[in-house]
Amino acid sequence: MDIFTELAIILSLACFFGLLTLKLRLPLVVAYLLAGVTLSVISSADASVLHELPEIGIAFVLFLVGMELNFNEIRSLGRPIIFATLLQVALSTVVGFWIASQFGFHGVEAVLIGSALAFSSTVVIVKTLLEKRDLASLYGKLSIGILLIEDLVAIFLMTAITTNLFEFGFSAADMVPLLIFFGKAIGLIALAFLTSRYVLDRIFDICARSIELLFLAAITWCFVVTSLAVISGFSVVIGAFIAGIALATSPYEIQIQGKIKPLRDFFVALFFVYVGAQVELGHIIDALPITLALAAVALLIKPLIYLISLSVFGFRKHTLFQTALNMTQVSEFSLIILLLGVEYGLVSSLSLSVVAGAAVISIIVSSILIANSDVLYKVLKPFVAVFQRQKERDLPHVLKPATLTDHVIVIGADRVGHAIVSYLTKAGIPLLVVDYNPKMVRQLRSEGIHTIYGDVSDPEILDHLELEHAKLIISTASGLMDTRSLLEACKRKNVTGTVVVRAAEPEHEKEYLEMGADYVMLLEKVSSDFLLSKLKNEWPNVTFGHREGAVGL
Incomplete structure (x- = not known):
């Protein structure tokens, strides 16, 4: 069968199951897995197109994971993210190992089956957060940070598999190849970073004149580093990941990601069909x-x-619940790990089938649970409350109407919010701030500003704000669920003050206005309103702050 016929069959099945999963509001990865299972049933699983192309998908996934690896996310909530993730990886691996052992799996195979349970699906979680516009929420930040640590552990495990680290002992003879391996790894990483810093940046500066050429240069870089990794005895996974990390600080990172993601999605679809x-x-x-x-x-x-x-770090129960719920799947990395295990003879095809089956079940159930998280939270709230431990940073100031009335509530004190808070403080206007960044909360509280640590999507946080006594409410949070929660609370409490919210997308403006917002901040609209105001009030001597004199129009 020729490649075009094979692709036609594979993509037709993927589209068919994709329509079904879209109808059921399930992740597309489920459709791809079901398409692959169907192929195995109709005896077309040996299609030649699935022998080479899926590996390109793996390379693009790891390339983009490396580029998106933002260590600032880990640093801002570092201790809870690292502690919780490493503890979960260890305990889940032990539990999975024990279960595998009970069913006749032993040694390295049982370890890999157990470790496969420790990783959550980056595809599912990021997709869900993007759809709910909750990447900027506290639980969204925690989820992304946890995924980053999990991905790093998964990368290390893949390295262990592809370099036969499981077979090394502790004798001098065994340590020599291990030291050679680490030496080659350090050399490859150093070469990639030095080339990126002193050569690639200049090449990209030239290529950036053409978006098409910039895209081609980025793909070339990915394949060059991956090829060097393969020649050095590493896997495609390691090479692509290193290539991505080397570009993580590039000023062209966003443009490159935007161009590569559609290409990645195609090859990733083939990869999951293959799995x-x-x-x-x-x-x-x-x-x-x-x-x-x-x-x-x-x-x-x-x-x-x-x-x-x-809970050890004092997060509120709503944040605990949402973060924990996000992590209820078996990851695509788990499938890659088992696939590598099969390739290197460490596990049987039965192990891959078992983990793939568990992945499909967990992804389907998890997606349904996350889609109904609000209802589920109300049911499980008493249970989750058992794990909440109040800490000083998490305790809001209990404000009485007599203490603070006709005040301004600012939700989000970073960027736009910071300038607003500074002005209101200098003007002596009563103020209450809500923010989920611990450093920002400590800073504002040290300045004597009433500040609540938490996420505005948390119903308990909204109850503490006494929205009905505020004269003005300004939310700089761009999360869809955050804004909806705020506006619903304002309607429920019959808020009479002015409510200003921020929209990340133009299509949300109408929805927010219908829900009761008095003004919706859109970057384009705010800029337009500002320029129009300057023209109306200052023409013909229009000035713009830091520049003296008039702007000739």
Whole structure:
């Protein structure tokens, strides 16, 4: 069968299942896996197109993961993210190892099955946060930080598999190849970063005159570093990841990501179809008990570990719940790990089938739970409350109407909010600030400003704000759920003060106005209103702050 016929069959199946999953509001990765399973049933799983192209998808995924690796996210909430993630990885691996052992898997194979449960789906979580516009929320930041640490652990595990670290002992003879491996790794990383800093930046400056050429240069860089990694004895996964990290600080990072993502999505679709094609239904039926047991670990044990570990740092129960709920899947990285294990002879195809089955089940159930998180939170709120530990940074000032009335509430004190807070403070206007950045909260409280640490999507935080007594409410939060929660609370409390909110997308402006907002901040609209005001009030001597004199128009 020629490549075009194979692609036609594969993509038709992917589109068919994609329409079904879209109708059911499930992630597209489920559609790709089901398309692969269907291929295995109709005996077309050996399609030649699935032998090479999926690996390109893996390279693009790791390339973009490296580019998106923002260590500032980890630094801002560092201790809780690192502690909770590493504890969860360790405990989930132990539980998974024990379950695998009970069903006849042993040694390295049981370890890899257990470790596969420790990683949550970056594709599912990021996609969900983007759709809900909650990347900027506190639980969104925690989720992304946790994913970054999980990804780093997964990368290390992939490295261990592809370099046969599981077979090394502790004798002098065994340590020599291990030292050579680390030496080559350090050399490859150093070469990539030095080239990126002193050569690639200049090349990209020239290529940036053409977006098409910039895109081609970025792809070239990815394949060059990946090729060097393969020649040095590393995997495609490691090479692409290093290539991505080297570009993480590039000024052209956003443009490159925007161009590569559609290409990545195509090859990633083929990759998940390929993984699905490795699943043998006979294996799933025979090993249904362990498949369900592994899925249960992802859906029940993992979120419980995150609830307990994050509660140590004083997060409120709504934040704990949302973050833990986000982590209830088996990751695409888990499938890559098992696929590498099969390739290197460390695990059987049965293990891959079992983990793939657990991934499909957990992703489907998790997506349904996340979609109904508000309802689920109301039901589980008493249970989650058991894990909440009040700390000083998490305790809001309890404000009485007599203490603070006709005040201004500012939600989000960074960037736009910071300038507003500074002005209101200097003007002596009563003020209450809400922010989820611990450093910002400590700074504002040290300045004597009433500040609540928390997420505005948390119903308890909204109850403490006494919205009904505020004269003006300004929200600089761009999250869709944050803004909806605020406006619903304002309507419920019959707020008479002016409500100003921010919209990330123009299509949300109408919705917010219908929900009761008095003004919606859009970058384009605010800039237009500002320029129009300057023209009306200062023409013909229009000035713009830091520049003296008039602007000739």
